Amino acid sequence: MKVLVINCGSSSLKYQVLEMEDESLLCKGLVERIGIEGSVLKHEKAGEDKYVLQVPMDDHKDAIGHVLNTIVDPVHGVAKDMSEISAVGHRVVHAGEKYASSVKITESVMDALEECTDLAPLHNPPNILGIRACQELMPNTPMVGVFDTAFHQTMPAESYIYAIPYEYYEKYKVRRYGFHGTSHKYVSERAAAMLGRPIEDLKIITCHLGNGASVSAIRYGKCIDTSMGFTPLEGLVMGTRSGDIDPAIVTYIRQKENLPQGEMNNILNKKSGVLGISGISSDFRDIEQAAEDGNERAQLAQRVFAHKVRFYIGAYMAEMNGVDAIVFTAGVGENDIGMRDIICQDLSNLGIKMDLIRNKVRGKETVISSDDSKVKILLIPTNEELMIARDTVELAGLK
Numbered sequence: 445m446k447v448l449v450i451n452c453g454s455s456s457l458k459y460q461v462l463e464m465e466d467e468s469l470l471c472k473g474l475v476e477r478i479g480i481e482g483s484v485l486k487h488e489k490a491g492e493d494k495y496v497l498q499v500p501m502d503d504h505k506d507a508i509g510h511v512l513n514t515i516v517d518p519v520h521g522v523a524k525d526m527s528e529i530s531a532v533g534h535r536v537v538h539a540g541e542k543y544a545s546s547v548k549i550t551e552s553v554m555d556a557l558e559e560c561t562d563l564a565p566l567h568n569p570p571n572i573l574g575i576r577a578c579q580e581l582m583p584n585t586p587m588v589g590v591f592d593t594a595f596h597q598t599m600p601a602e603s604y605i606y607a608i609p610y611e612y613y614e615k616y617k618v619r620r621y622g623f624h625g626t627s628h629k630y631v632s633e634r635a636a637a638m639l640g641r642p643i644e645d646l647k648i649i650t651c652h653l654g655n656g657a658s659v660s661a662i663r664y665g666k667c668i669d670t671s672m673g674f675t676p677l678e679g680l681v682m683g684t685r686s687g688d689i690d691p692a693i694v695t696y697i698r699q700k701e702n703l704p705q706g707e708m709n710n711i712l713n714k715k716s717g718v719l720g721i722s723g724i725s726s727d728f729r730d731i732e733q734a735a736e737d738g739n740e741r742a743q744l745a746q747r748v749f750a751h752k753v754r755f756y757i758g759a760y761m762a763e764m765n766g767v768d769a770i771v772f773t774a775g776v777g778e779n780d781i782g783m784r785d786i787i788c789q790d791l792s793n794l795g796i797k798m799d800l801i802r803n804k805v806r807g808k809e810t811v812i813s814s815d816d817s818k819v820k821i822l823l824i825p826t827n828e829e830l831m832i833a834r835d836t837v838e839l840a841g842l843k
């Protein structure tokens with residue numbers, strides 16, 4: 445049974461086809477520059493060289509049409525015809541307060557997603573376009589929506605309500621939503637499996653550290669707090685995003701620099717984070733290299749980033765009255781050995797002890813804490829697509 449997973453951005457689209465009998469990846473690909481000159485599809489069939497298709501793709505329907513043709517291509521494809529694709533799982537960023545789990549897509553789900561467009565103006569419209577395009581091209585195939593916000597819907601009100609006039613929550617739904625939910629859910633479930641204990645008995649802190657980064661507190665399998673907020677700007681320092689700042693800074697800098705409307709938003713999302721501090725790059729590999737070469741602002745960027753992760757780990761340990769496991773995942777969490785080292789330094793009084801030798805590993809599911817560490821530190825590569833495909837199988841009634 446094959447499942448197609450689609451993740452649509454404004455001018456790009458990622459996809460995977462998985463064989464769900466054994467959860468293996470059959471192919472994956474990326475379409476870039478949709479609706480822009482130079483559209484390109486890069487397709488990788490498991491174990492084979494990359495296939496690149498350069499043809500004009502005017503819109504998402506065009507792009508998905510080419511993806512589907514490639515999937516059934518006799519040479520590069522992984523299916524004889526489209527009837528072999530049993531269901532499609534769509535990654536959708538924002539479901540507001542409407543959905544606390546994945547759902548089979550119906551017209552009323554589409555209406556709900558349209559209603560959430562205000563909350564995620566950059567992300568939800570291309571997600572919706574992707575679903576519509578698939579519905580037109582595969583009218584008889586069940587579609588499932590898997591939401592970045594859903595896993596965090598179990599947060600109690602004290603975690604999600606901001607201390608601003610309550611009417612803004614009532615009128616405009618201004619509250620903490622949290623993002624990366626599919627990843628936090630996946631790695632917390634894997635953590636329980638690695639520890640050989642039911643997730644209902646465990647307190648877990650999951651650190652999704654990528655270009656975007658967030659930490660979640662997961663008590664007995666349910667998210668009770670997360671660092672991203674109303675938008676993915678809040679919380680940790682990120683590649684180009686500031687994370688938490690004093691909101692008064694926004695008006696202060698805008699006045700001082702006489703910035704046009706909207707520019708602060710751009711600065712905080714695109715020019716801040718480790719890029720803003722270092723002045724070098726948003727990529728942690730470049731920061732690491734510069735820090736090794738003695739660049740003090742790169743070293744400072746690393747320390748500020750680590751400081752904020754430690755800050756949230758401490759906060760979430762307090763919220764949960766302890767923790768059984770801390771998980772590192774995503775690009776930085778899975779690969780940046782030095783950063784994991786700094787984050788876990790001097791936490792032995794909290795029962796957290798990293799094994800520096802075990803920590804010298806990248807992208808592999810493994811325990812990196814020492815044997816006498818009360819808290820297990822785990823490295824778990826995330827797999828959002830697999831999580832989406834699993835939910836798709838279940839909700840499309842294919843199990």
Ligand code: AMP
Binds near residue numbers: 654726732
């Ligand atoms: P993600 O958003 O999860 O795809 O993570 C992407 C980020 O992971 C990149 O921008 C890099 O900053 C970081 N990254 C990937 N590989 C490494 C590595 N070997 N060492 C340090 N950082 C890495």
